[in-house]
Amino acid sequence: MGKILAFLLLGIIVGLAAGYLVANTLAPTKEVSTQENCLYQLGKFSSAPKEGSQVVIVYGFDANYPPFTKIEPNGTPVGLDVDIINLIAKKYGWKIVYKPWDWSTIVTALERGDIDIIASGMTINSARSQKIWFSIPYYSYVHQVVVRKNDTRTLDQILNSGEYIAVQSGSTADEWADRLLKAGYKFEKLGLDSYVSAMEALLDGRASALITDSAFLGPYLKKNPDIESKLRVVGNLGAPYSYGIATRPQDKWLRDKINEALEELMNSPYWNELLKKWGLG
Amino acid sequence: MIVLRAEDVWKRYDDTIVLRGVSLNLKKGETKVIMGPSGAGKTTFLKCLNLLVKPDKGRIWIDGEEITSPKADITRLRQKIGFVFQELNLFHHLTAIGNVMIGLTKVKGMSKSDALKKAKETLKRVHIEEELWRKYPAQLSGGQKQRVAIARALAMDPIVMLYDEPTSALDPGLSSEVLLVIKELSERGITSLIVTHELGFAYEVADEIVVMNRGRIIGGGSPEELRNAKNDEVRNLLNKWNGLKDGVLV
Amino acid sequence: MTYIYSLFQYIPFIAEGVLWTASLVLGGLGIGFIIGLPLAIAQSFGGKKLGKVLNAYVWFFRGTPLLVLLSLFYWAIFPSFGFKLDPLKTSILVLGMRSGAYQSQIFKDSIKSVDYGQILAAKAIGMTQRKLILYIVLPQALRISIPAWSNEYAVILKDSAICFALGVMEILTRVRYVSTATGLALIPYLFAGILFFVLTFSGTGIMDFIHKRTRIPGMVEGLR
Numbered sequence: 183m184g185k186i187l188a189f190l191l192l193g194i195i196v197g198l199a200a201g202y203l204v205a206n207t208l209a210p211t212k213e214v215s216t217q218e219n220c221l222y223q224l225g226k227f228s229s230a231p232k233e234g235s236q237v238v239i240v241y242g243f244d245a246n247y248p249p250f251t252k253i254e255p256n257g258t259p260v261g262l263d264v265d266i267i268n269l270i271a272k273k274y275g276w277k278i279v280y281k282p283w284d285w286s287t288i289v290t291a292l293e294r295g296d297i298d299i300i301a302s303g304m305t306i307n308s309a310r311s312q313k314i315w316f317s318i319p320y321y322s323y324v325h326q327v328v329v330r331k332n333d334t335r336t337l338d339q340i341l342n343s344g345e346y347i348a349v350q351s352g353s354t355a356d357e358w359a360d361r362l363l364k365a366g367y368k369f370e371k372l373g374l375d376s377y378v379s380a381m382e383a384l385l386d387g388r389a390s391a392l393i394t395d396s397a398f399l400g401p402y403l404k405k406n407p408d409i410e411s412k413l414r415v416v417g418n419l420g421a422p423y424s425y426g427i428a429t430r431p432q433d434k435w436l437r438d439k440i441n442e443a444l445e446e447l448m449n450s451p452y453w454n455e456l457l458k459k460w461g462l463g
Numbered sequence: 464m465i466v467l468r469a470e471d472v473w474k475r476y477d478d479t480i481v482l483r484g485v486s487l488n489l490k491k492g493e494t495k496v497i498m499g500p501s502g503a504g505k506t507t508f509l510k511c512l513n514l515l516v517k518p519d520k521g522r523i524w525i526d527g528e529e530i531t532s533p534k535a536d537i538t539r540l541r542q543k544i545g546f547v548f549q550e551l552n553l554f555h556h557l558t559a560i561g562n563v564m565i566g567l568t569k570v571k572g573m574s575k576s577d578a579l580k581k582a583k584e585t586l587k588r589v590h591i592e593e594e595l596w597r598k599y600p601a602q603l604s605g606g607q608k609q610r611v612a613i614a615r616a617l618a619m620d621p622i623v624m625l626y627d628e629p630t631s632a633l634d635p636g637l638s639s640e641v642l643l644v645i646k647e648l649s650e651r652g653i654t655s656l657i658v659t660h661e662l663g664f665a666y667e668v669a670d671e672i673v674v675m676n677r678g679r680i681i682g683g684g685s686p687e688e689l690r691n692a693k694n695d696e697v698r699n700l701l702n703k704w705n706g707l708k709d710g711v712l713v
Numbered sequence: 714m715t716y717i718y719s720l721f722q723y724i725p726f727i728a729e730g731v732l733w734t735a736s737l738v739l740g741g742l743g744i745g746f747i748i749g750l751p752l753a754i755a756q757s758f759g760g761k762k763l764g765k766v767l768n769a770y771v772w773f774f775r776g777t778p779l780l781v782l783l784s785l786f787y788w789a790i791f792p793s794f795g796f797k798l799d800p801l802k803t804s805i806l807v808l809g810m811r812s813g814a815y816q817s818q819i820f821k822d823s824i825k826s827v828d829y830g831q832i833l834a835a836k837a838i839g840m841t842q843r844k845l846i847l848y849i850v851l852p853q854a855l856r857i858s859i860p861a862w863s864n865e866y867a868v869i870l871k872d873s874a875i876c877f878a879l880g881v882m883e884i885l886t887r888v889r890y891v892s893t894a895t896g897l898a899l900i901p902y903l904f905a906g907i908l909f910f911v912l913t914f915s916g917t918g919i920m921d922f923i924h925k926r927t928r929i930p931g932m933v934e935g936l937r
Contacts, residue, residue: 242880245890252894253887255722257729282890283880287784291880294788296800376889382898406896515833542839552830556853556929566838569848601931612834619838 242297319424401461545616744809749816863920
């Protein structure tokens with residue numbers, strides 16, 4: 183009896199030790215923590231760093247938004263945004279540390295210095311611009327309403343049908359749904375945790391329509407031609423939106439460097455190849 | 464030689480005064496029985512003696528040392544008092560022999576083998592045979608549990624044993640085995656103070672019977688003297704008890 | 714079929730998340746135990762003033778959502794004390810402190826269920842408070858705690874998924890990534906469900922085993 187309790191205690195201590203060990207060996211910031219001095223040092227990129235010193239940029243992303251960011255089977259991030267960051271880094275000889283971060287707290291993480299940039303299909307808007315500053319836009323898209331092919335109603339009829347319309351919760355499509363409801367349209371919003379599950383809801387009939395954006399829909403349909411044949415785009419909503427690379431307001435030097443490199447990249451013939459590579463061309 | 468001495472012990476709970484100045488001496492080798500109706504304060508008085516209940520007023524000496532003194536080492540003095548409770552409160556997670564050993568190893572600091580030897584001897588003294596040693600409390604009868612509890616207290620080599628209504632939680636058929644053990648121990652010179660309702664047992668075992676009522680000692684004497692008690696209150700109580708079946712007052 | 718194949722490729726990536734989840738859960742449970750048990754003992758045997766202070770701790774950690782706690786400790790509290798802990802260590806500590814609050818209630822209840830008569834009996838043979846807690850109360854209380862404790866394991870296992878808010882790559886985070894990368898909504902989550910089921914089942918299974926092994930002969934559960 184006493185022995186077994188002792189084993190129980192021992193088990194807990196071993197568990198604790200194992201937890202600590204794993205925590206140490208797996209720490210995602212391993213590479214960064216060797217330079218602990220510059221971690222959390224806000225404004226470290228406000229002006230040009232010392233000549234000859236290695237610039238390390240911690241790149242924050244939520245690998246949840248193909249084709250801009252997604253994850254490979256071996257765990258490395260890929261996508262248009264990842265390619266852009268890698269090309270910029272290559273141009274200047276920067277070192278990039280990839281750091282996945284949840285979308286819900288990613289802006290705070292940038293503000294507080296856990297990450298130095300966000301390039302993860304982040305839409306430039308005024309609310310965000312009060313806290314973080316964006317580079318020049320590198321991709322534009324428009325919001326679209328999608329229905330199943332056999333649905334022949336018009337955009338107005340669908341938005342007033344009282345039926346479910348799926349969106350990704352917290353996305354710009356979600357904002358659009360709220361704006362439409364406020365304007366007096368009559369439908370039910372079905373908020374789901376990703377574009378993929380919102381698409382799924384439309385396909386299996388839980389929702390009659392889907393609000394999404396061209397940046398997601400185009401490449402997705404290209405990759406899934408069987409789905410493309412089942413869907414119809416009813417119409418667009420409002421003016422186009424743009425993606426930008428987010429930085430801290432005070433990191434002026436970094437932003438200037440990114441803008442310079444982005445401009446050069448987007449004016450080169452390679453830019454179109456890059457877009458095509460990710461199905462965005 | 465007086466081994467236990469209580470002087471003017473008072474205790475109140477909220478607005479009920481339970482003890483109103485109880486004094487008592489216990490000599491080495493002596494057996495005293497405290498009797499009295501329910502609510503007389505017998506159990507509270509007994510628990511005051513080893514400070515399980517803290518008296519409001521009054522002084523208590525064990526073996527010449529004052530346990531009520533602020534400087535007293537209470538845990539050490541408690542080892543000199545064996546206490547057997549009314550409730551059958553053995554340690555549930557230990558075997559019969561484990562219950563007896565734990566005080567020896569953890570309080571007295573004996574080695575396991577010495578404690579084991581001592582525990583076996585003590586269990587034999589209370590007629591707990593070898594086949595019961597490895598049983599857990601939940602596997603023992605009430606009478607067996609209470610005898611193990613006696614052994615648990617006895618093994619600590621106390622200078623006095625206190626019994627707080629040791630048979631009142633038992634089925635009537637199981638009382639006798641416990642009373643027999645108490646009687647044997649008392650006859651072998653273990654100083655004992657017993658609270659009980661069993662009049663017949665009290666007459667048999669006691670050198671002196673103390674009668675309590677409403678927080679006070681109202682009389683006492685040897686069994687002989689009590690039979691011819693002059694004090695009206697004591698005589699009335701005794702007559703009442705004698706009228707009850709088997710001398711058991713509930 | 715090609716979808717399924719593409720999912721297979723991701724299995725090692727998801728399985729690696731088990732290590733992260735395990736470190737969150739085991740670390741959190743361990744720290745929770747180290748905090749919770751002394752807390753319960755202090756609440757049960759300590760004075761009233763101490764009890765009030767400790768109650769405040771328990772209420773704070775039980776009443777605040779985990780996501781808020783994580784952000785608060787990661788960005789405000791730890792840095793203000795001069796600690797710059799990485800997200801995984803912060804998550805483990807926060808899970809541990811929170812679980813400590815819950816575990817203290819588990820242990821407090823089971824300490825309470827050890828009847829007072831045994832405590833009196835332990836005092837009567839001359840045990841100090843420390844000894845009677847160690848040798849009489851805890852061996853019984855810990856055993857009584859096991860079922861509630863394995864429940865806490867299952868709870869913390871599921872809570873650990875919230876730590877992704879700080880960028881911790883536990884199982885569900887990875888599954889969410891795989892779901893978007895493969896375009897499959899159901900199957901990756903089903904796989905995660907199986908992983909969680911196996912973890913829950915094996916963890917509570919071990920606790921059940923210990924509970925049975927420490928059974929006190931003759932004692933009826935719940936009755937004593």
